[in-house]
Amino acid sequence: MATINDNYLKLQGSYLFAEIARRVAAYKEANPDADIIRLGIGDVTQPLPAVCIEAMHKAVDEMAHKETFRGYGPEQGYSFLTEAILRNNYEKKGIHFGTDEIFVSDGSKSDTGNIQEIFGAADKIAITDPVYPVYLDTNVMAGRTGTMQEDGHYAGVTYLPCSAENNFAPALPKERVDILYLCCPNNPTGTTLNRTELTKWVNWAKENDVVILFDAAYAAYITEDDVPTTIYEIPGAKDVAIEFRSFSKTAGFTGTRCGYTIIPHNVTGKAADGSRVEYNKLWNRRHTTKFNGTAYIVQRGAAAIYTEEGQKQVKELVGYYLENARIIREGLQAAGLEVYGGINAPYIWLKTPNNMPSWDFFDKLLKEVNIVGTPGVGFGPCGEGYFRLTSFGDREDTKRAVARFQNLKF
Numbered sequence: 001m002a003t004i005n006d007n008y009l010k011l012q013g014s015y016l017f018a019e020i021a022r023r024v025a026a027y028k029e030a031n032p033d034a035d036i037i038r039l040g041i042g043d044v045t046q047p048l049p050a051v052c053i054e055a056m057h058k059a060v061d062e063m064a065h066k067e068t069f070r071g072y073g074p075e076q077g078y079s080f081l082t083e084a085i086l087r088n089n090y091e092k093k094g095i096h097f098g099t100d101e102i103f104v105s106d107g108s109k110s111d112t113g114n115i116q117e118i119f120g121a122a123d124k125i126a127i128t129d130p131v132y133p134v135y136l137d138t139n140v141m142a143g144r145t146g147t148m149q150e151d152g153h154y155a156g157v158t159y160l161p162c163s164a165e166n167n168f169a170p171a172l173p174k175e176r177v178d179i180l181y182l183c184c185p186n187n188p189t190g191t192t193l194n195r196t197e198l199t200k201w202v203n204w205a206k207e208n209d210v211v212i213l214f215d216a217a218y219a220a221y222i223t224e225d226d227v228p229t230t231i232y233e234i235p236g237a238k239d240v241a242i243e244f245r246s247f248s249k250t251a252g253f254t255g256t257r258c259g260y261t262i263i264p265h266n267v268t269g270k271a272a273d274g275s276r277v278e279y280n281k282l283w284n285r286r287h288t289t290k291f292n293g294t295a296y297i298v299q300r301g302a303a304a305i306y307t308e309e310g311q312k313q314v315k316e317l318v319g320y321y322l323e324n325a326r327i328i329r330e331g332l333q334a335a336g337l338e339v340y341g342g343i344n345a346p347y348i349w350l351k352t353p354n355n356m357p358s359w360d361f362f363d364k365l366l367k368e369v370n371i372v373g374t375p376g377v378g379f380g381p382c383g384e385g386y387f388r389l390t391s392f393g394d395r396e397d398t399k400r401a402v403a404r405f406q407n408l409k410f
C-alpha cells in the first residue's frame with residue numbers, strides 16, 4: 001500500500017498566493033463589474049526588454065535548422081550565459097568564480113525550494129519572520145520541522161523576528177542552527193541589510209559553521225551604496241554562503257523562467273563519517289539527475305541583458321518599477337500610513353491602520369477600494385498588522401490605486 005508524505009499534512013491550508021487568488025476570484029464572481037487593481041503577488045506587468053525578444057527570436061530561428069538546432073544542453077547552463085553572468089555580476093566587483101560554481105535554472109523559487117534536499121534531514125533551520133513562504137514550506141515538506149504551534153510557528157524552527165522595532169534587521173539566533181535563510185533586498189518587507197549587518201552574519205556563520213542561503217532575487221533594485229548587491233562582497237562569504245539570483249524581477253522573466261545559483265567550492269558540510277563534502281558536488285549531482293537545463297531560447301534571452309544595450313534596457317525597466325514604488329510609498333505616507341521598503345526593492349510594507357489584522361485589511365481593501373495586496377501575516381506571525389503592496393503594476397494602475405488609498409476611511 002502506498003502511503004503519503006505525512007509532512008505535507010503539517011502545511012497550512014494552501015500556498016499564500018493561491019489563497020489570495022481564491023479569495024479574489026470569489027469576490028470577482030460575486031462582483032463581476034469590480035475594477036480590481038492587483039498589487040498582491042510580485043508578478044511583473046511590463047514586456048520583456050527588446051534585446052531579450054530579439055535574441056529569443058533569433059534562437060527560435062536556430063531551432064528551425066538542422067545545423068543550428070539544439071537538443072539537451074548542459075544542465076548547468078550554456079557557457080555563453082554563465083560566463084556573461086560571472087563577468088557582469090561578479091568579476092566587475094573583483095569577485096571570481098569558476099564556471100563550475102554557477103548553476104542556471106528555471107528560477108529562484110525552484111532553487112530556494114530545492115536546495116534543502118542536499119542538507120541533512122536533522123539540520124536546524126533559521127528563517128526570518130516574516131519570510132518568503134517557500135523557504136519554510138519546503139522544509140516542512142522535507143520533515144525538517146515539527147507541527148504548527150499555537151503561536152503560528154512550526155516546532156523545531158528558529159524564527160528571527162523582523163519588525164519596525166528592530167528596523168527589520170534580525171538579531172543573531174540564541175540557539176544553535178545549521179542553515180540560515182536570508183533574503184536581501186527582502187521579500188516581503190522591501191527592506192535591506194547593509195554591509196555592516198551582512199558582515200555580522202557572515203562572521204557569525206563562519207564562527208558557528210552555518211551555511212547561509214542568500215536569496216538576492218531583487219538585487220537589481222538596490223539603489224543605496226551601503227547595500228551589497230551580492231553577499232560575496234563580504235569577506236569570507238565564499239566559505240559559507242550559497243547565493244540565488246533571478247532574471248524574473250531583473251528583466252521581466254516571471255513567465256519566461258530563468259535564474260541561477262552560485263555554490264562556491266569552499267562551502268562544505270559534514271558527512272556521517274566526519275569528512276567535509278562540498279555542497280557544490282551534491283547540487284551538481286541533484287541538478288544533473290532531476291533537471292535537464294533551462295531552454296536554450298530562454299538562456300539566449302537572458303544572456304542578452306548583458307550587452308551594452310541590454311544593460312540600458314534593464315535599467316529602464318527596473319527604474320520603471322522603482323518609480324512605481326516611490327509613487328506608492330509617498331502616496332501612502334501622504335494618506336497617513338506608516339510605510340517601509342520601496343527604496344531598494346519593489347515591495348512596500350505598510351503598518352495596517354489601528355493595528356487592524358492583516359486579513360481584515362485585505363478584505364477591507366478588496367471590498368471598499370478593489371485593491372488586492374498581500375496580508376503580512378501570510379509571511380509569518382510577525383507580519384501580523386502589516387500589509388505588502390508590490391510596485392510591479394502598470395503605472396496608471398499604480399497611480400489609481402494610490403488615489404483610492406487617499407479615499408479610504410481608516
Ligand code: MLT
Binds near residue numbers: 041187
Ligand atoms: C511574491 O509575490 O512574493 C513573489 O512573486 C514570489 C515569487 O517570486 O515566487
